[in-house]
Amino acid sequence: MQIINDPVQMQKIAESLRLKHQFIAVVMTMGALHEGHLSLIRLAKQKAGTVILTIFVNPKQFGPNEDFHRYPRPFEKDAAMAKAAGVDYLFAPDAELMYFEGFQTQVSTGNIASCFEGSQRPGYFNGMATVVLKLMLISKAHLAVFGEKDAQQLAVIKRMVKDFNIDVKILGAPIIREDDGLATSSRNIYLSSEERKQATVLYRGICRAKELAEQKVTDTEKIIEDVSSVIESAPAAKIDYASIVDVKTFSKADMLKTGNEYLLLLAVWIGSTRLIDNAKLAV
Ligand code: AMP
Numbered sequence: 001m002q003i004i005n006d007p008v009q010m011q012k013i014a015e016s017l018r019l020k021h022q023f024i025a026v027v028m029t030m031g032a033l034h035e036g037h038l039s040l041i042r043l044a045k046q047k048a049g050t051v052i053l054t055i056f057v058n059p060k061q062f063g064p065n066e067d068f069h070r071y072p073r074p075f076e077k078d079a080a081m082a083k084a085a086g087v088d089y090l091f092a093p094d095a096e097l098m099y100f101e102g103f104q105t106q107v108s109t110g111n112i113a114s115c116f117e118g119s120q121r122p123g124y125f126n127g128m129a130t131v132v133l134k135l136m137l138i139s140k141a142h143l144a145v146f147g148e149k150d151a152q153q154l155a156v157i158k159r160m161v162k163d164f165n166i167d168v169k170i171l172g173a174p175i176i177r178e179d180d181g182l183a184t185s186s187r188n189i190y191l192s193s194e195e196r197k198q199a200t201v202l203y204r205g206i207c208r209a210k211e212l213a214e215q216k217v218t219d220t221e222k223i224i225e226d227v228s229s230v231i232e233s234a235p236a237a238k239i240d241y242a243s244i245v246d247v248k249t250f251s252k253a254d255m256l257k258t259g260n261e262y263l264l265l266l267a268v269w270i271g272s273t274r275l276i277d278n279a280k281l282a283v
Helices: 008-020 035-047 075-084 125-140 150-164 188-189 194-200 201-214 218-230
Strands: 001-006 024-027 048-053 089-091 142-147 169-173 237-246 261-271 273-281
Touching: 001 008, 008 024, 008 048, 008 089, 008 125, 024 035, 024 125, 024 150, 035 142, 035 169, 048 075, 048 125, 048 188, 089 125, 125 150, 125 261, 142 150, 150 169, 150 261, 169 201, 188 273, 201 218, 201 237, 201 261, 201 273, 218 237
Parallel strands: 001 089, 024 048, 024 142, 048 089, 142 169
Antiparallel strands: 237 261, 261 273
C-alpha cells in the first residue's frame, strides 16, 4: 500500500492507472476507521482492481461549534487497518494542499440538502459536496462507494453526479452495526460507557418503526410518536429530529403508501454526542 499526501501526485498515479486500463474504486472517509469503513473497502475490492482510500477530515464541512479539532485522527492505526484490508493507495492530503491559497470555488447543493442535516448544519453539504467532487477528480475513480449510514449525504452525492454528468458510478453500502444494533461510527468513542449503553435507543426506535410498518400502520405521525417515546426512554437521549421521508426526494411523508419506499431519519444527542441513523420503511 502506498501512502500519498499530495493531490497532484495522486492524480498523476490515477492517470497512469487509467492508461493501464485499471478499474479504480474510491472510498472516502474522515478516518478513525471502523467496521463500517472496512465494509466499504471490501465492497470496493470486489468491484475494482485498484482501491484508493481517502482519509481527510474536511474543515469545510464542520461548523464553528462542531468537533473538527477533537475529531479522532489515529493515522498509524488507520494505515495499518487500510493495508490489512487490501487498500492499494491511501490518499491522506494536507488541508493546505486541498484548499490552497486563493481557493474559492464551492459546489452549491439544492433542495435535497436544505433539510435535516442541511438545516441543522449550515454549509455542511456544500462543504461535503465540494470535497467529494475534488476527491473524485483527483482519484479519477470509475466507482465510488458510500455508506447508507449517511443516507442524505448519499442522496446529495447521487444528485450532484447526475446534475454535473460526472462519470463515476455511485454504490451505496448497507449500514454496519455493533451486536446491540448501534451503527458503527467514528464518533461512538465520545460516548461514556453509560451513554454507550443508552445509545442503543436509536436502533430500538428503528426496530419499533419497522414493527409498526409490518403491522401496516401507515400514519407516520403515529410511528414517529412511538419511535420518540422509545428513544426518550433513555435519560441521556435528546431527539434532534425524527422523521419519515420519501426515499428519493427527502420530503416528509404523512402516510406510508404501498409500493413506495421511505426512510426513517434519526438524529439524536446522547449526552454531548450527536448520532445519526436511518432505516428503510415500506408497507
Ligand atoms: P465518515 O468517515 O464518517 O465520513 O464515513 C465515511 C464513509 O463511511 C461514508 O460513506 C459513510 O456513510 C460510511 N460509513 C460510516 N459508518 C458506517 C456504517 N456504520 N455502516 C456503513 N457505512 C458507514
